[in-house]
Amino acid sequence: MILIKDRISITDLARLRNVTTETLRHYDRIGLFKPTYVDPKTGYRYYSVLQYEKLGTIKELRQLGMSLKEIKEYFNNRHVTKSLSILTNKHEELKEKIKDLQLLEETLSEKIEFLRNVIAESKMKEIMIKQIPEREIITFGKAINNEIELSYGFLHLENTLEEISPILASNRLGFIISKSDIESCEFNKSSDIFVFTKSPNQINKKNIQKIKAGKYACIYNSGKPWDREESIKKLLQFIHYNHYIIDGDFIEIAQVDITVTDIVEEECFEIQVPIKNSIDT
Structure with a gap:
């Protein structure tokens, strides 16, 4: 030296x-x-x-x-008082960052678990009966006639969500297919689109709707969301054969979509139909 x-x-x-x-x-x-x-x-x-x-x-x-x-x-x-103050402030910043990282870790964990489950479940093509609790959705009551309107519609919906990564690898977005359209055999028509909300208090109440709790006949449908005719016909046959009654509008929920795949055949949607037993009418 x-x-x-x-x-x-x-x-x-x-x-x-x-x-x-x-x-x-x-x-x-x-x-x-x-x-x-x-x-x-x-x-x-x-x-x-x-x-x-x-x-x-x-x-x-x-x-x-x-x-x-x-x-x-x-x-x-x-001086020591100033040093203590600076270190204390840095500690508070660190604690906030840790909270943010914990939330990020929880969000990522949920998405990984969701994708693992949906990949396995979506391979099952049979119709399932599910008891589903009440859900709340954000919807603006706009019919969707083409992909351009669909893109603008979902963009508008996503902008209402103040959350960390609300859409990627999730089943938050969906379509409402009216019962009357199904009865008229207009299987590829969507009367509205929606997003499930986790924080309804942050949203204008006029844009919040409830999807009632109850029994649903459910089937997974691969491909684009409007390629649903075959799956809906299977649901209708199942409902008729088992003496159920359709109890409201159909909903179609994205499970595997373009946020996680570029392969159309891998895209997957779950069609849910509210049903009740004929003896309940």
Whole structure:
């Protein structure tokens, strides 16, 4: 090591503190950590061993997640009360980040679990009877006649949601297919589109509707959402054969969609029909 009257070369200080020489040059340029002496002929920087504490503190503050701007403020008229305040504020920021990360982890976990389950369940082509609780949807009551209107419609719906990643790998978006259209054999017509809401208090009440709880006959349908005629006919045959009565509009819910696949054959929707026993009428 070259030591001349307590002068440590930039290379040696970098090695002593396990930082790069470029880091030290940058700290000098921004006025955070300046050398005690600069050779006027060579421009070479020299530091004092007495500066070891400041450089070590800078490293530790960086490890605590502080920006260089925050660190410069930390060293501006430093005293213990100010240092405590800065560290306390940084701790509060960290706790908020941890909360955000926990929410993000929970959201990702839910999406992974959903995709695993729906991939397995969607392979089953038989009709299932499900008891489904009441659900709330956001809908603007607009009929959809083509893909352009569909895109604008879903865009409008998604913009109402103030959540982390509400649509990707989820079953939140869907179509309402009116009972009267089914009875008229207009299987590919959708009277409305909707999104399930988790926070109805944030939405204009006039755009909230309830889908009643009850018994539903359900079938998975592959392909585009309007390629549903064959599946709906299967549902109608099942309902008739088992002496059920259709008890409201059909709904079609995206399960595997373009947020997770580019392959049309992998897209999958679940058609749900509210039913009741004929003896209940």
